[in-house]
Amino acid sequence: MKERQTMQKQVIYDALCSLNHPTATEVYAAVHDSYPTVSRATVFRVLSGFAANGKALELRSSGQEMRYDYNTYAHYHARCTECGRLSDVTVNGFKEKNLLANACDEFTLQGVTLEFFGVCKFCQGKTC
Ligand SMILES: [Zn+2]
Ligand SMILES: [Zn+2]
Structure with missing residues (x-):
């Protein structure tokens, strides 16, 4: 078993x-x-x-x-407005830690779900 x-x-x-x-x-x-x-x-x-x-x-x-x-490394996601694909993105200078540290007292924060949107490399026709 x-x-x-x-x-x-x-x-x-x-x-x-x-x-x-x-x-x-x-x-x-x-x-x-x-x-x-x-x-x-x-x-x-x-x-x-x-x-x-x-x-x-x-x-x-x-x-x-x-x-x-499966990628448990802290990273962000962006959804493509053309095809709906969800991609991993790194956004320079953007820190989730700071967001949580700046939180107010009225709520105990456990995390953040943040989704960027835009056009993915496939829909842009880039193959890199
Ligand atoms: Zn796309
Ligand atoms: Zn991911």
Whole structure:
């Protein structure tokens, strides 16, 4: 049983890494193709376990299904207004830490979800 759980976790992690900021539903769809025995509930549970253990990030966006990111390095996201792709971006001089430090007393902040938007390199026709 333990071995099977380890295998499932690995399969789910691999799917997470092969997709671009997927939702749990997208991870499930990818896993289900090769491993039909892995249930949807398992995928959701394992993904939130990854997030709790710092193995993945949960990307919350209001009004949208949560997305997961295997890249746990502090980084920002930009959504393309043309194709909807979510890309990793680094914005020079922009520090999440400062945002949290500047917070007021009325709310205990635990994090920030910040999404930039613009036009991605694919829609700009750049291949770099
Ligand atoms: Zn695009
Ligand atoms: Zn990312």
